[in-house]
Amino acid sequence: MSFEHMHIISMKEFTRDMIDHVLEVAEEMEPIARSKSGSDLLKGKVLGVLFFEPSTRTRMSFEAAMMRLGGEVLSLGSVDASSVAKGETLADTIRVVAGYSNAIVLRHPMEGAARLASEFSTVPILNAGDGAGHHPTQTFLDLYTIKRESHLEGLKIALAGDLKYGRTVHSLCYALSFYGAEITLVSPPELSMPSEIIEDLKKKNIKVIEADSIEDAIQYVEVLYMTRIQKERFPDPAEYQKVANRLQITPEVLKNAKENLRIMHPLPRTNEITPRVDETPHASYFDQSFYGVPIRMALLCLVMGVFE
Amino acid sequence: MSEVAKKEIRVQPICSGTVIDHITAGQALNVLKILGITGTSWGIVSILINAPSSYGKKDVVKIEGRELVSSEVDKISLISPGATINIIRDYDVQEKNQVGIPSHVEGVVKCINPNCISNSNEPIESKFDVNTREGKIELRCGYCERVICENIADHLL
Ligand SMILES: [Zn+2]
Numbered sequence: 001m002s003f004e005h006m007h008i009i010s011m012k013e014f015t016r017d018m019i020d021h022v023l024e025v026a027e028e029m030e031p032i033a034r035s036k037s038g039s040d041l042l043k044g045k046v047l048g049v050l051f052f053e054p055s056t057r058t059r060m061s062f063e064a065a066m067m068r069l070g071g072e073v074l075s076l077g078s079v080d081a082s083s084v085a086k087g088e089t090l091a092d093t094i095r096v097v098a099g100y101s102n103a104i105v106l107r108h109p110m111e112g113a114a115r116l117a118s119e120f121s122t123v124p125i126l127n128a129g130d131g132a133g134h135h136p137t138q139t140f141l142d143l144y145t146i147k148r149e150s151h152l153e154g155l156k157i158a159l160a161g162d163l164k165y166g167r168t169v170h171s172l173c174y175a176l177s178f179y180g181a182e183i184t185l186v187s188p189p190e191l192s193m194p195s196e197i198i199e200d201l202k203k204k205n206i207k208v209i210e211a212d213s214i215e216d217a218i219q220y221v222e223v224l225y226m227t228r229i230q231k232e233r234f235p236d237p238a239e240y241q242k243v244a245n246r247l248q249i250t251p252e253v254l255k256n257a258k259e260n261l262r263i264m265h266p267l268p269r270t271n272e273i274t275p276r277v278d279e280t281p282h283a284s285y286f287d288q289s290f291y292g293v294p295i296r297m298a299l300l301c302l303v304m305g306v307f308e
Numbered sequence: 309m310s311e312v313a314k315k316e317i318r319v320q321p322i323c324s325g326t327v328i329d330h331i332t333a334g335q336a337l338n339v340l341k342i343l344g345i346t347g348t349s350w351g352i353v354s355i356l357i358n359a360p361s362s363y364g365k366k367d368v369v370k371i372e373g374r375e376l377v378s379s380e381v382d383k384i385s386l387i388s389p390g391a392t393i394n395i396i397r398d399y400d401v402q403e404k405n406q407v408g409i410p411s412h413v414e415g416v417v418k419c420i421n422p423n424c425i426s427n428s429n430e431p432i433e434s435k436f437d438v439n440t441r442e443g444k445i446e447l448r449c450g451y452c453e454r455v456i457c458e459n460i461a462d463h464l465l
Binding site: 087089090091108109110111112113115116119130131132133 | 421423424425426428429430431432449450451452453454
């Protein structure tokens with residue numbers, strides 16, 4: 001299986017075998033990421049880092065992955081200072097940066113930006129989020145976290161919070177459907193999972209349960225995936241507060257949890273999980289953010305042709 | 309008077325040009341828009357709206373002295389997948405074609421997602437995959453993946 005020169009735009013381009021392969025390579029990378037001693041797998045290679053909107057965590061995780069493997073990072077810097085502020089098209093920026101680098105990681109506020117970039121780039125594009133569109137490396141790191149901290153096959157998972165606009169949960173559901181899963185959805189009605197996605201999952205023989213509260217789901221799920229609820233989604237601040245309070249994870253909410261429950265969150269969190277949960281054996285969100293490094297190491301090595 | 313004779317009165321046959329028949333009822337004016345036919349265009353254009361047909365109602369557009377190019381036929385197929393294009397030469401139907409529904413169109417429709425990269429100043433044409441669902445046309449943007457299934461005529465470029 002060769003990923004060389006492949007663009008990583010959306011999870012929809014991956015079969016189950018391809019996903020499994022990426023996760024296996026990430027497992028090989030994990031000791032390098034953990035030991036912090038570095039390797040020279042990507043020595044002499046340059047990663048172009050183009051972030052047209054801030055996402056510090058994703059950017060740092062890509063840069064850490066590249067640097068730990070001995071590669072170099074070439075960053076766009078702040079957008080106002082660059083030629084983009086002078087009105088250069090994304091197509092031109094990509095053509096120029098492709099000339100300097102072995103792969104480009106792109107974050108852009110507009111949907112379809114990564115697809116467009118792939119049409120103009122002579123090197124692989126890794127989509128690090130395009131507006132409300134795709135963010136495949138987040139999905140890969142979520143899957144990797146589930147694999148390492150729990151199990152992928154036939155997982156009982158609850159997704160809670162903003163299931164309407166949260167693209168990461170849509171993409172995660174899609175990927176989990178390869179492994180068979182029982183998915184419980186917990187969200188306020190105004191942020192519930194779009195019905196097309198639920199229908200789609202049911203067609204793939206995925207059991208979908210809509211629960212009223214986290215307490216209901218917590219007794220049987222193995223993974224609880226929390227997402228951020230954004231204040232801007234609610235016209236009324238009081239309504240936001242009510243929803244935020246009802247979906248907050250505290251040690252008390254976890255009273256009836258299964259022993260092997262793992263809690264995930266894409267971070268940064270606001271008030272969805274109180275810091276008191278961090279000390280419980282259920283907290284996996286900091287491991288999850290660490291796993292972003294080996295998974296990005298794996299993807300970088302694969303698209304640059306270092307591994308088959 | 310026979311049914312055939314009645315039709316003859318409504319629209320005269322044309323000498324040479326194109327008859328677009330079996331247009332989805334109500335779409336004739338959008339067909340004219342696609343073809344850039346305004347009141348000041350040259351040539352005779354006849355339009356039938358809500359004409360009776362064996363499948364209920366249909367619209368018909370007859371254009372004297374003009375044959376369509378494929379991009380025009382693509383656009384017509386999106387708003388009226390059942391239409392037929394008859395090319396007339398010397399009062400005779402030379403060719404009769406059902407508009408084929410293309411599987412893919414480029415530069416024909418504008419994406420409805422204002423935040424789609426295809427709506428910015430990039431050097432690209434919009435592109436859509438075309439699907440039919442229960443006889444209706446659905447367009448999926450090749451960039452942002454947003455689906456257009458209603459009022460496609462409003463989004464033609
Ligand atoms: Zn679009």
